[in-house]
Amino acid sequence: MNAAITPPRDGFTIRLAMLLGLGLALAVCVGLAAGHDWASPARLLAALTGDGSLDSRLITDWRLPRVLAAAFVGALLGIGGCLFQGLFRNPLAEPYLLGSAGGAAVGATVALLVPLGMPQAVTLPVLAFCGAWSATVMVLLIGRVSGVVDAAGLLLAGVAVAAILGALRSFLMLALSDESISLQVVLSWMLGGIQTPGTAGLAALAVLTGACLLLALTTARGLDLLGLGEDMARSFGLDVKGFIAVTILVGSAVVAVAVAFGGLVAFIGLAAPHLGRSLVGPRHRPLILASALIGAIAVVLADALARAALPPAEIPLGLITALAGGPFFLVLLARRLRP
């Protein structure tokens, strides 16, 4: 580690906030321009100033909501990654790898395929939340019971839980589907993909993202303390048990919203906090904010690529993030496991 020459990194400076904000704005512009025909900057400007042409309507009515949804989902994934890494005190923890996203997906599959007599807008997030929560608790319990605390062991437990949940999800899809339900819809959602939301959906996503961010920020001090180890955290005044229980709830809510609106998107929750830490340091308040912005930028760009790479087909978003994020994860893992 060449940390000796690393300058002090502590906090979310105004310059950095502006830089990340600018990055997000640029990414949104790229997202708006991307599609199976690329919009020129002039056309983008015309559309955003509202000239009302059919071309512009395509951008403002179709692409803009989707790009914004991608930004929100990305922010949620970044926040979720932060919470999980802080909770597991492990830079390799990630909702997707630890089975939490898989649990949310099982819940969502049930909501999509089983008529529960309630509107799907209610059952989907609620069941996704229950799934995410139980999967996370399960991994933590396995870790605690088996005494596993190191990165590799916890990840193995997470991978096993994720595999079981994946199989369960496939089984549910086969067992529950009939002619009235298009498996194609469920499948494409599962591979990760931002749907183009309506106004109400987008508003709901915006409100939920804001709420998740605020909730996540309330855990920042506790996550900082937890990073000192449970004994030190306790001696500095943290009610460790209660805090972990609450943070699992918050993390599961974040993951559930992200999965409900964006399907299974891998590795953003791993990479965003990692990059964030190198920009703002290990304190969780600035880290959560930075990770949200980085996650948003990453998913907006990945979604743009998903729409523009192979027109007229659309590549599932989860495929792109896995292809880009997988190697990133392997490098981190190799570094971590090296004695």
Next chain:
Amino acid sequence: MTGLVVHKLTVMRAGRPILDDVSFTCPGQGLVGLLGPNGAGKSTLARLLAGQPEAHAGAIRIGEEDVTALAAARRAAMIGYMPQAFTPHWDISPRMLVEMGAARRPDLPPGIVRSALSEAGLDGHGDRLWSTLSGGEKARALFAAVTVADPAVLVVDEPGASLDIGHRIRLMGRLAARGRTRLVVAVLHDIELATAWCDRLLVMDEGRLVAVDTAGAVVRSGVLATVFGVAFETMVSGGVTIARPVCGRD
């Protein structure tokens, strides 16, 4: 705060007593050394004194307060704890650590973090990363973070284990200095340093407390030789009776 009272403290693990009916009292100030061979129950006692969770029977009171029933925030302001090993999971700086230690008392004056770092000899090192600090710097940063809130009781578990002799002596000096106004309970392995610096000694063996007295009285009683199975020679230096193990090379 009028002192520490431990009453009939017992901890069982797998049917075996880790602490066996331990009772003692300490005044509200002084450096108290907790000695004993490996497995005597020192760390378990230290954890309980610091309010860490251990299933137990019996009571620990500081003044009128029941330590095990204290709310987390109140306990944090009242008791400082330096565990045997401390490795933060993230690469934090000494300043961040001391800030977290200071945050447990909302009434601390501004600038306290800087002066605590400076007192710990970490001027200009406050923003370095943990992974780049030496063992001595880590120990001083942790000590600063634990003591910045000026807790009435400080519990320290083998503070010098990974330090060289110079750092170990300077740390004993800091603990003794705190002991002039506050209560410091320190698990110690170095008998020579313990007898040289501590006001009182608690000696444990197989979960039982076998001696509680002033350091000089404990040294003269010969209990150390019985408990450790090693002969000790004593010397008097500056009015303090110091015990030193006889190494058996003659």
